[in-house]
Amino acid sequence: MSTPRLAIVIVTAVLGVAVLAYAVPAIALAGDVPPDTKVAGVDIGGLSPDQARSRLEAELGPRAARPIEVRAAGKKTRLQAGELGLSVDAAATVAAAMDGASTPAGVFRSLFGSRELQPVVKVDEQALTGRIAKLAESVDREPREGVVSYQGLEPRTSPPKKGLALDRAAAAQAVRQAFLKDGGPLELTTKTLPPTVAAGEVRELATTTARTAVAADLTVTSGAKEAAITRAELAAGLRFTGEDGKLKPVFDAEQVVPGLEKKLVAASHLPRDATFKIVSGKPKVVPARDGKGIDVKGLGQAVAAAVAAGERTAEAPVKVTQARLTTEAAGRLGIKEKVSSYTTQHPCCAPRVTNIHTIAGIVDGYVVKPGETFSLNGVVGKRDTARGFVEAPMILNGRFVNDVGGGVSQFATTMFNAVFFGGFEDVQHMPHMYYISRYPAGRESTVSFPQPDFRWKNDSKYGVLIKTSFTSTSITVQFWSTKRYEVTSESSGRYNVKSFPSLSESGPKCQPMSGVEGFTIDVWRTFKKDGKVVRKQKFTTVYQPEPKLTCD
Known part of the structure; x- marks a missing residue:
């Protein structure tokens, strides 16, 4: 046989062996996952696609169900994969494992090598973004700007404070990477948000x-x-x-x-x-x-x-x-009957009586709409001589002093009791520092301008008409609306009783004080409807001892 013909025979034989070396294992492996293939540690080598998919679902399912624990700004939260929109796509993972398995390189790898693959993770971007946004709501904190306000006429500062914001994009990426993995709490990145004005500028403006x-x-x-x-x-x-x-x-x-x-x-x-x-x-x-x-x-x-x-x-x-209230709206308010009334007594003819009558005249006929909060200072404004208020004694810093509008706390107390027995919501009331015998203990309120104010809310679906009347020795406040409750009052005995000190002072502005014991008292407001108790509310009032003051 000639040399060229011999070479052809040899080459053909070699190619035939190579083809057989590829074809035999390729045919044997066809349709299955290549041997020694693992996905996140789960061996699926040699399995059919359906078998491989079932094994992945069984093995990775519990891991996918484990919550991802994250920590942001020191606060730990457990996030569920489902609410994050993260899940294992077993079918896509098996397809990726079989991709290229029938190529010569794939056959060679199947015969002599192994593979470790990561599972294909399906991501619902809308769910992931939404859950990270909800997490951010519990972490984010707007920077607090510095504020200068006043206590009396004295400036007071509230210093600025830095804010905080979750890095949402980084958080979403981090939880994606942590899915199916073991480990401790995942630390999420936050950003500091500075206030727009530095603390030094706030302090300087205050001075x-x-x-x-x-x-x-x-x-x-x-x-x-x-x-x-x-x-x-x-x-x-x-x-x-x-x-x-x-x-x-x-x-x-x-x-x-x-x-x-x-x-x-x-x-x-x-x-x-x-x-x-x-x-x-x-x-x-x-x-x-x-x-x-x-x-x-x-x-x-x-x-x-x-x-x-x-x-x-x-x-x-x-x-x-x-x-504020139109004629048509007034007709729809359900103001049809008296729902509460209260009267307090006072001695005749003192200057404070003028102020009580004046404020009663301003408030008379006022209508509080459903859901509205009534502010005595907001409706009346600062008491002044132009509207008929006069100087009369009031308590300031623990002493009696004369001031324009002194004595109007009796009107506030009378209205407080109309609110109390009308079953309306008490928003702001401040009892007197000292107990005053003409008022019911624990059911009274002081008022001054601009603070303390007396405020209450009409928490009914009906309007409330305020009607006032007075005599030389009394003031009455009535509320007209639609009755909702029968309200009763019950008081505890006085406890934590404290004796009063005896003092003496001098000067033209000194006003004698009679001396009254201090004590604490509880008052319960009981709401009844159709004879049944529906709610009880407790008020606790602490009265300081009023000193016995002698003016030299």
């Missing part, structure tokens, strides 16, 4: 601008008329807070508007709410009237701008104002 802002009254004008926001009123509504890198003044004008309107807007131009008059024991609607009034928000902005500019005058914006 400079904030003091200057309340150094004098601020004059408010409307046309040719003018009125004053006193230093105390200014301080009560003013604060400075960080915004866009600067400390800016903000003024809440709501408390001062009632008093200013009566001085800056003619009474004939003010809006008049619908109200009621009692005719033959039944409420009858008195129609409303639209008018003009001070724009509360606009006044707040004008005062803030004046403070920022260092000015002592601001223009009060006046706008057409609808009645």
Whole structure:
């Protein structure tokens, strides 16, 4: 045989052996997962696709069900794979394991090598993003800007505080990678959010601008008329807070508007709410009237701008104002019967009686709408001589002093009891420092301007009409609405009784004090409906000993 022919035979034989070496194992392995193939430690080599898929589901299922424990800002949370939208795609994992198995390289690897694969993880991006966002809500904390407010006329600072935010993209990536893996809590990355104004700037403003802002009254004008926001009123509504890198003044004008309107807007131009008059024991609607009034928000902005500019005058914006309660709305309020009434007594003819009658006249006929919170200071405003208030004794810093509007706490106490027995929600009341015998112990309230206020909420679905009346020795507050409850009161005995000290002082402003023991008392308010108790509420009041003060 010639040499060329011999070479051809040899090459053909070699190729035949190679083909057989590939074809025989390829045919033997066809349709199965290559031997010695593992997915996350689970051996699926040599199994059919269905068998491999079943084994993966059985072995990886419990691991996929394990919660992923994460920690962010020191707080641990367990996240379930299901709520994260993470799951093992067993079919796709088996397909990936068999991909290329029939190629020569795949056959060679099957015969002489092994593979360790990671499972194919299916991700519901919407679910993952939503759960990470919910986690962020429990972690994120907005930076707190520094604030300068007032205690009396003295500036007080609340320092700024850094905020915190979860890195949501990094958190989503981290929990993806932690899925199916063992390990301790996964530490998630957070970002620090700085406030816009540094603490040093807040402290500096408190000692400079904030003091200057309340150094004098601020004059408010409307046309040719003018009125004053006193230093105390200014301080009560003013604060400075960080915004866009600067400390800016903000003024809440709501408390001062009632008093200013009566001085800056003619009474004939003010809006008049619908109200009621009692005719033959039944409420009858008195129609409303639209008018003009001070724009509360606009006044707040004008005062803030004046403070920022260092000015002592601001223009009060006046706008057409609808009645707070229209005639039609009043007719739908369900005001049809007396639901509570309370009367307190007082000696005749003292200056404080003038103030009690004056505040009663202002509040008489006021209607509190369903869901509305009534503020005595908000409705009446600062007590002043222009509206008939006079100087009378009041308690200030533990001593009796004369002040315009002194004595109106008796009206607050009378209204508190109408609220109490009417079954309405007590929002803010402050008992007197000392026990006053003409009031029921534990069921009374003091009031001053701007604080403490007396506030209560009409938590019924009906309107409440406030009617007041008085004699020379008494004041009465009635509430008209639709009755919901029968309310009763029960009191404990007095306990923690403390004796009073005896003191002596001198000076023209000294006013003698008789001396009263201090004590603590509990009062329960019981709500009944159809004769059954539906709720009980407890009030605990602590009275300090009133000293026996002798004036030399």
